[in-house]
């Protein structure tokens with residue numbers, strides 16, 4: 318691998334010219350300089366740990382379509398898409414035009430907006446489980462609202478969630494988000510493990526942890542808590558749990574249990590909503606009571622949404638009968654910038670666009686699988702729709718404990734990610750990739766070729 322910097326121009330027609338080496342090693346790097354300044358004023362030098370990489374983050378210069386260029390002039394194909402939130406890639410002309418027009422008309426106010434109603438109608442029209450919707454500002458907030466609405470509706474304080482599943486930063490939602498073998502406890506009774514030092518014991522006590530895709534174990538645990546659970550929170554294909562879709566048997570068992578015991582089923586579709594017009598839930602018989610969304614439905618701007626049963630959503634309705642059970646507001650909720658961007662993005666992410674992107678996703682998964690086969694690397698690929706994840710394990714993991722990377726696997730994954738970055742590809746740091754509509758077969762095939770080189774090096778031991 319060369320250590321010189323490659324400067325390329327941005328085009329949307331062909332794969333990026335491979336980036337060759339880290340700019341900092343050969344030249345004074347703008348990114349390195351900025352990081353030195355950042356370290357003095359930002360903890361760890363960043364505002365979100367996601368952007369960290371060694372020896373320093375790459376700093377954005379510009380991005381367009383599926384290509385992103387850093388301040389050292391290196392262009393890469395972006396398979397991270399801001400952690401799954403840019404369904405039409407960067408600087409999409411339709412979204413830029415819609416936002417620019419709205420900027421001149423005002424960005425946020427205490428008047429309601431027409432576009433909020435337009436977007437609500439659009440979202441409600443995408444799934445039969447959506448009777449009403451409320452917009453918020455992030456996936457974290459959407460999950461928080463779901464859990465509070467479930468508690469307000471049932472009058473019960475506790476929730477159940479899947480071990481290892483990431484649902485954002487709300488206290489209850491982040492319990493057992495990242496346990497390890499020394500903390501996770503017995504598989505029949507996974508422990509409620511704090512993510513953040515100082516998490517109140519009462520929060521841990523109020524969260525019941527379930528194994529993913531194990532209907533018998535999950536129902537046995539739920540049975541011990543019947544009568545005091547407000548909801549079961551489920552991501553149908555949790556990224557950190559391995560990015561493998563839940564079996565219908567598991568989802569049916571959870572739905573059946575919640576119905577029998579007066580608890581709600583809450584789905585987190587913050588990343589999976591892209592899988593079908595109506596989200597990944599469209600592939601299952603079970604219907605949720607509430608769904609949390611975020612990321613791509615904002616067209617690249619901060620957003621979250623909660624949609625579901627009208628009677629549950631009406632816990633937030635100050636005009637309903639009886640006392641208001643869940644007073645809910647938010648200064649920037651349904652701000653017209655996020656609304657116009659989201660509406661433009663989602664209108665164009667119709668059945669044809671979803672199907673095209675899913676086909677490309679299949680091409681990526683099949684291509685990577687074939688590359689694994691040819692190189693003999695002990696790796697595998699999971700995912701569905703327009704998402705995939707590479708694990709440095711021979712067999713696809715079925716739950717968080719199987720997906721958990723050993724130190725040796727982490728080292729191999731870090732090497733593969735470095736190889737891809739230097740070859741001109743930005744991935745999510747679990748070696749997951751998500752597609753955007755500006756991508757075509759050329760970008761997928763370029764990634765697969767680079768992946769094969771990286772896997773061959775892995776199989777050769779370095």
Ligand SMILES: Cc1ncc(COP(=O)(O)O)c(C=O)c1O
Pocket residue numbers: 400454455456457458460483484485486552556585586587588611612
């Ligand atoms: C499945 C899932 N739920 C919730 C969230 C939280 O969303 P946000 O980062 O917008 O708060 C994320 C973010 O990565 C997510 O992947």
